Amino acid sequence: MMKRILLGVICLSGWRIFSSCLLHQYHYVADPMNWTEAQTYCRETYTDLATIESTEEMNQLISKVSPSGLNSEVWIGLYKYIDWRWSDNYTGPGADYRNWRSGSPGNYLCGMSDTSTKQWWGWDCSSSYPFVCNNGTQKDPKFVYVSSAMSWTSAQKYCREKFTDLATVRSDAENQAMHAVALSAYPWFGLHIDPNSYWSDASNSLFRHWEGASLPVGSMSVVCGVAALQNSGKWKFFQCETRLPFVCYSVPPPPVKRQIVKLRIKRGGSSVDLNDPAVKADILKQLQVRLTEKRMSGVTLKWREQPDGKVFHKEEESSRRNKRKKSEL
Known part of the structure; x- marks a missing residue:
């Protein structure tokens, strides 16, 4: 047998x-380009502009750039649309009404009003102020003043739970009506910038490493992300046409196992x-x-x-x- x-x-x-834990491999490019040019270069040469998904990867990126001696900003794959919108997502007639004071909205993400001038400005969403809610409908708003000081996000949550939403203002008449009930000098209302940021490679990474709350808004429709190496690689936004060095990434191939x-x-x-x-x-x-x-x-x-x-x-x-x-x- x-x-x-x-x-x-x-x-x-x-x-x-x-393994989901495979790190990105980063590649520093010293040749200054604007963000769109850097994106094109990274996509043609590697995978894309740098996406960062953890503190470990952030440290890896810094280590990759450090030997060059650079101590300023580098482009990474982040970008953000400057899209002012209403908290209740109103997009009908009057949705684009604005009553900014001179020099506003500034570099912040949330809408605040000055009751003395009835004009608006952008402000740091994390600051605590009273606010104005809508207790009616989008077609027939009824403004309600809330004296409790809260951040913009907390005010939004409060208005949605107790009333309808933060106030949407679509005309001079509604602006007057909102200020008629506002008792504080600077109340929040429903205008804000889309809070979401996006990665060039469409990653859904939730890791964040922000330097601060401000944005170079001005008249721009989109801003682009940098890692500030002089500040532990903290992220912030620049004008996308700024010419800077940048960091690309590629993904290492997973290890191959051979067995006899x-x-x-x-x-x-x-x-x-x-x-x-x-x-x-x-x-x-x-x-x-x-x-x-x-x-x-x-x-x-x-x-x-x-x-x-x-x-x-x-x-x-x-x-x-x-x-x-x-x-x-």
């Missing part, structure tokens, strides 16, 4: 070990030659199907031939050959 048992050796390669497996096949009384190329190919095909059924993708199988050109040998022959090798040592 032992003469009918053959041994073969099969090689498994391309067995990739995937001995295969024992009981041939029984069959006269099939297991070393026949067609037979070996059929065995590999069947094994590949089994691996697919086990959800093991990306695995390549191939036979490993012995010095005599064969894959399979009778087990007793294999044992004698191994004994000869040991005696020769």
Whole structure:
């Protein structure tokens, strides 16, 4: 019976070990470009402008740039639309009404009003002030003043829970009506900039490393992100046309595992030659199907031939050959 048992050796390669913890590899480019040019260069040469998903990756990026001696800003993959919108998402007639004072909205994200002039300005959303809610509908607003000082976000939450939402103001008449109920000098109302920032590669990374709350808003419709190396790589926004060095990223290929497996096949009384190329190919095909059924993708199988050109040998022959090798040592 032992003469009918053959041994073969099969090689498994391309067995990739995937991990969500694989770090980005960063590439510093010293040639100054604007953000769009840097994005194009990174996409053509690597993967994209740098996306940063953890403190570890932030430190890795800083370490990559540090040998250059640069101690200022570098472009990364962040950008942000400067899109002033209403808290209740109103987009109908009058949605673009604005009553900014001269020099406003400034560099902040949330709308505040000056009751003495009835004009608006942008302010730091984290500051605490009273606010004006709407207790009616979008078509027929009824303004309600709340004297409790809160951040803009907390005020929004309060208005949505107690009333309808923060006040939307669509005309001079509604602006007058809002100020008629406002008792404090500087109340919040519903105008704000879309708080979301985006990555060039469309990543949904939630990691944040901001320097502060201000934005270079002005008349721009979009601003672009930098890492300030002089401040521990903290992020902020610049005008996208500014020419700066930048950091690209690429993703290292996952490690590949190779394994050699001995295969024992009981041939029984069959006269099939297991070393026949067609037979070996059929065995590999069947094994590949089994691996697919086990959800093991990306695995390549191939036979490993012995010095005599064969894959399979009778087990007793294999044992004698191994004994000869040991005696020769």
